[in-house]
Amino acid sequence: MSDTKIPYKIYLSENEMPTSWYNLRADMKNKPAPLLNPGTGKPLTAEELTPIFCDELVAQELDNDTKFIPIPEEIQNFYKMFRPSPLVRAYCLEEKLGTPAKIYYKFEGNNTSGSHKLNSAIAQAYYAKKQGLKGVTTETGAGQWGTALSMACAYFGLDCKVYMVKVSYEQKPFRREVMRTYGASVVPSPSDTTEVGRKILAEFPGTTGSLGCAISEAVEVATKNPGYRYVLGSVLNQVLLHQSVIGLETKAALDKYGIKPDMIIGCAGGGSNLGGLIAPFMGEKLRGEADYRIIAVEPASCPSFTRGTFAYDFCDTGKICPLAKMYTLGSSFIPSANHAGGLRFHGMSSTLSQLYHDGFMEARSVEQTAVFEAAEMFARTEGILPAPESSHAIRAAIDEALKCKESGEEKTIVFGLTGTGYFDLVAYQKYNDGEMSDYIPTDEDIAASVAKLPKVGE
Amino acid sequence: MSDTKIPYKIYLSENEMPTSWYNLRADMKNKPAPLLNPGTGKPLTAEELTPIFCDELVAQELDNDTKFIPIPEEIQNFYKMFRPSPLVRAYCLEEKLGTPAKIYYKFEGNNTSGSHKLNSAIAQAYYAKKQGLKGVTTETGAGQWGTALSMACAYFGLDCKVYMVKVSYEQKPFRREVMRTYGASVVPSPSDTTEVGRKILAEFPGTTGSLGCAISEAVEVATKNPGYRYVLGSVLNQVLLHQSVIGLETKAALDKYGIKPDMIIGCAGGGSNLGGLIAPFMGEKLRGEADYRIIAVEPASCPSFTRGTFAYDFCDTGKICPLAKMYTLGSSFIPSANHAGGLRFHGMSSTLSQLYHDGFMEARSVEQTAVFEAAEMFARTEGILPAPESSHAIRAAIDEALKCKESGEEKTIVFGLTGTGYFDLVAYQKYNDGEMSDYIPTDEDIAASVAKLPKVGE
Numbered sequence: 001m002s003d004t005k006i007p008y009k010i011y012l013s014e015n016e017m018p019t020s021w022y023n024l025r026a027d028m029k030n031k032p033a034p035l036l037n038p039g040t041g042k043p044l045t046a047e048e049l050t051p052i053f054c055d056e057l058v059a060q061e062l063d064n065d066t067k068f069i070p071i072p073e074e075i076q077n078f079y080k081m082f083r084p085s086p087l088v089r090a091y092c093l094e095e096k097l098g099t100p101a102k103i104y105y106k107f108e109g110n111n112t113s114g115s116h117k118l119n120s121a122i123a124q125a126y127y128a129k130k131q132g133l134k135g136v137t138t139e140t141g142a143g144q145w146g147t148a149l150s151m152a153c154a155y156f157g158l159d160c161k162v163y164m165v166k167v168s169y170e171q172k173p174f175r176r177e178v179m180r181t182y183g184a185s186v187v188p189s190p191s192d193t194t195e196v197g198r199k200i201l202a203e204f205p206g207t208t209g210s211l212g213c214a215i216s217e218a219v220e221v222a223t224k225n226p227g228y229r230y231v232l233g234s235v236l237n238q239v240l241l242h243q244s245v246i247g248l249e250t251k252a253a254l255d256k257y258g259i260k261p262d263m264i265i266g267c268a269g270g271g272s273n274l275g276g277l278i279a280p281f282m283g284e285k286l287r288g289e290a291d292y293r294i295i296a297v298e299p300a301s302c303p304s305f306t307r308g309t310f311a312y313d314f315c316d317t318g319k320i321c322p323l324a325k326m327y328t329l330g331s332s333f334i335p336s337a338n339h340a341g342g343l344r345f346h347g348m349s350s351t352l353s354q355l356y357h358d359g360f361m362e363a364r365s366v367e368q369t370a371v372f373e374a375a376e377m378f379a380r381t382e383g384i385l386p387a388p389e390s391s392h393a394i395r396a397a398i399d400e401a402l403k404c405k406e407s408g409e410e411k412t413i414v415f416g417l418t419g420t421g422y423f424d425l426v427a428y429q430k431y432n433d434g435e436m437s438d439y440i441p442t443d444e445d446i447a448a449s450v451a452k453l454p455k456v457g458e
Numbered sequence: 459m460s461d462t463k464i465p466y467k468i469y470l471s472e473n474e475m476p477t478s479w480y481n482l483r484a485d486m487k488n489k490p491a492p493l494l495n496p497g498t499g500k501p502l503t504a505e506e507l508t509p510i511f512c513d514e515l516v517a518q519e520l521d522n523d524t525k526f527i528p529i530p531e532e533i534q535n536f537y538k539m540f541r542p543s544p545l546v547r548a549y550c551l552e553e554k555l556g557t558p559a560k561i562y563y564k565f566e567g568n569n570t571s572g573s574h575k576l577n578s579a580i581a582q583a584y585y586a587k588k589q590g591l592k593g594v595t596t597e598t599g600a601g602q603w604g605t606a607l608s609m610a611c612a613y614f615g616l617d618c619k620v621y622m623v624k625v626s627y628e629q630k631p632f633r634r635e636v637m638r639t640y641g642a643s644v645v646p647s648p649s650d651t652t653e654v655g656r657k658i659l660a661e662f663p664g665t666t667g668s669l670g671c672a673i674s675e676a677v678e679v680a681t682k683n684p685g686y687r688y689v690l691g692s693v694l695n696q697v698l699l700h701q702s703v704i705g706l707e708t709k710a711a712l713d714k715y716g717i718k719p720d721m722i723i724g725c726a727g728g729g730s731n732l733g734g735l736i737a738p739f740m741g742e743k744l745r746g747e748a749d750y751r752i753i754a755v756e757p758a759s760c761p762s763f764t765r766g767t768f769a770y771d772f773c774d775t776g777k778i779c780p781l782a783k784m785y786t787l788g789s790s791f792i793p794s795a796n797h798a799g800g801l802r803f804h805g806m807s808s809t810l811s812q813l814y815h816d817g818f819m820e821a822r823s824v825e826q827t828a829v830f831e832a833a834e835m836f837a838r839t840e841g842i843l844p845a846p847e848s849s850h851a852i853r854a855a856i857d858e859a860l861k862c863k864e865s866g867e868e869k870t871i872v873f874g875l876t877g878t879g880y881f882d883l884v885a886y887q888k889y890n891d892g893e894m895s896d897y898i899p900t901d902e903d904i905a906a907s908v909a910k911l912p913k914v915g916e
Contacts, residue, residue: 007472008538014465080466081550081841092539092613110568112843112878154838155550174632174883180890181837379639380612383539385570420570422880425632432638 009086010253018248020068032350033325041456056127060238082111087253101404105417113148115419120242125152134227135159139214143175145233150182160184166209189214212317234270243276263293265415267392271349294361297392301339305363326353330449336439340427341388367438372431387419467544468711476706478526490808491783499914514585518696540569545711559862563875571606573877578700583610592685593617597672601633603691608640618642624667647672670775692728701734721751723873725850729807752819755850763821784811788907794897798885799846825896830889845877
């Protein structure tokens with residue numbers, strides 16, 4: 001432990017916390033492509049979006065120009081219950097690896113949702129409350145987002161309806177109970193509470209559901225019930241905006257000790273954590289003020305950046321949502337059933353897709369047994385049982401630190417530890433029992449779903 | 459939110475963390491009664507204890523005089539991975555209750571063991587490593603202590619054998635997987651790996667195990683295998699010593715802002731959390747330097763302080779452990795099967811028992827539906843899903859805050875939030891489904907087990 005001036009955990013004080021979110025799009029020369037109306041093929045207007053999303057969130061979604069958007073005081077106060085999150089110096093991991101690299105991680109898991117999702121959930125709930133709405137609807141797969149939204153809605157006294165993919169509802173009863181404890185109503189999807197749900201159940205009576213179907217149900221309920229709107233936990237510009245609090249805190253903590261990172265690593269599913277973590281660093285890069293390697297890490301079984309196509313596609317498998325231009329495997333792509341580690345979205349945030357397309361960031365994919373191996377090493381040395389999603393970033397950080405060991409370079413690595421794995425122990429059990437395997441989709445698998453991309457917007 | 463000078467979370471910096479544990483016994487005029495050898499009825503000597511416990515821990519167990527015991531640097535470094543823990547001002551709970559009281563809680567749940575248990579686990583593992591041992595054995599019920607010990611052993615490269623009560627092993631597979639991820643071997647108890655286990659299995663083939671039986675197996679393995687010792691997560695003097703880090707940090711954080719608490723509240727099972735939290739405050743009280751109300755909160759279904767007898771008793775139901783003088787319901791007392799909230803030990807730390815006997819602290823019992831009601835309110839306002847055990851303290855803190863609301867008094871309440879409830883969702887589900895009930899043992903129930911107290915040591 002060479003560098004004892006840097007504490008194990010760098011905490012900002014409350015008055016050092018960000019008071020504005022940073023809108024990365026304002027610094028992008030090539031703006032992310034707009035959402036399109038799948039019927040007309042034309043960019044969606046605020047008017048078309050407000051029946052689905054809260055007014056203020058629509059404005060944030062469409063705002064490519066305002067650089068700093070003030071965080072309302074009520075949200076700042078809520079943030080203070082679980083933020084600032086620590087930036088941790090991974091002294092023990094460095095020692096274990098015998099690397100000269102200096103490793104830091106921004107840990108977002110110290111709250112009951114277990115992840116960074118709460119940063120955006122509280123913002124979305126706040127704007128719903130401010131608009132005088134009765135409640136919000138959403139879908140959840142593994143349950144992190146649903147939990148975060150339930151917590152946020154409990155805080156503001158909003159009704160919260162969560163459509164949870166049926167297989168998760170049954171296999172993850174504990175996530176469901178956390179949401180219920182926060183007062184949310186959790187419905188297994190597909191359900192007979194919606195038209196689209198009844199239709200799917202009639203067509204596929206034995207289905208265990210999918211995220212796409214749950215989205216369709218949540219959107220239907222939001223649009224048919226006065227006083228309700230639909231909210232989404234990733235992919236959207238507004239979500240990346242709220243998540244910029246991660247990167248702003250990280251940068252402030254590094255600046256406090258004069259640390260300049262060489263690379264910033266984050267896992268990437270829909271892109272909300274990565275987009276938030278890298279925001280201020282990418283901003284400096286875009287403005288030509290500094291240079292950093294920025295690395296997105298995705299599962300080899302769902303490789304949207306590394307093997308996808310940059311094109312307009314649906315965000316949901318049900319094809320009722322707007323079209324977004326993004327790196328995509330096609331909305332009909334479904335990761336292999338043996339995939340345990342989350343990050344299973346077929347596409348990627350439009351903002352990150354544009355930045356990747358323009359060469360401002362790298363991407364790589366990792367296989368899940370290697371991911372869980374990294375997770376286990378991290379748990380045993382740093383003491384935190386990481387979420388499988390976060391462990392993709394751990395894997396890449398360890399790989400980079402080992403490269404430094406070979407080359408002797410003292411690089412500074414920052415990665416995002418988005419959450420804890422306390423509700424992912426079925427996957428850990430599989431790994432502990434030696435029953436986890438890898439599956440990489442074939443070129444044919446990917447070509448088949450990419451062939452079904454919509455023809456609009458090209 | 460009247461008092462904006464106090465942040466939501468008071469964090470000490472790393473150089474403000476305690477460098478010594480505080481041994482409360484040194485300030486007690488009436489020392490806790492010594493452990494007795496159940497065979498001879500005489501106080502146990504260091505020689506008799508060292509085959510079971512590590513040498514250094516035996517010394518700590520028997521040391522009633524040294525006021526401050528330095529925390530070895532290796533342990534201080536490990537503490538820095540999850541400590542200092544925050545002292546949180548419960549602004550949102552105060553607002554929800556509409557109370558003039560100021561409520562603070564010391565939150566020990568921000569680590570993967572999910573509780574304060576890690577504070578002592580890392581100390582016990584360190585001394586085992588220092589002594590050149592191969593490994594340690596222990597028992598675990600719900601799994602918090604077993605998880606903490608697994609983490610500590612992984613850090614020091616020690617073998618860790620956990621005997622887990624069979625019913626928990628089967629009903630809490632996730633706790634088991636966390637321990638396995640940290641490399642521990644977890645054996646359902648009773649097992650055929652020990653003599654005592656085989657004997658119990660022969661006599662009661664269908665048994666689902668008990669903590670007492672798991673202790674017996676763990677002690678047998680420790681004493682029969684060279685290079686192994688047995689470790690325990692509560693009750694003992696050494697454990698209270700290590701847990702004093704909680705109280706020392708709490709006091710330092712309060713002092714930093716000039717806050718003087720009126721009362722300190724903690725849940726009490728075996729007493730490790732309560733003994734640690736109150737240590738420096740009780741010290742001031744014993745030395746006549748300050749006065750505080752100190753309140754132990756226990757389940758109405760296992761009321762050792764409020765309805766037990768102050769007498770020598772076995773610490774385990776198997777009656778192979780030393781005799782301790784304590785408030786006890788009798789080692790054959792078993793809480794009602796409907797009890798969901800932990801804290802099910804029949805006795806209480808000797809140190810706390812003596813202090814209670816001498817009038818230095820109060821105790822009260824609370825019923826479990828009231829406990830879960832408090833837990834739900836706390837989760838929804840403060841955002842943390844609390845452990846059922848911790849929720850006993852929340853219940854009492856809320857009750858005291860509501861008394862302040864009636865009287866208009868601005869009292870300062872500090873309570874210990876020992877952990878999170880992420881692995882206790884079966885109990886939450888019962889509460890959410892309205893299927894939780896209360897059971898208070900009858901006087902006859904208690905008299906029956908107290909009648910079986912050993913006759914020695916009186």
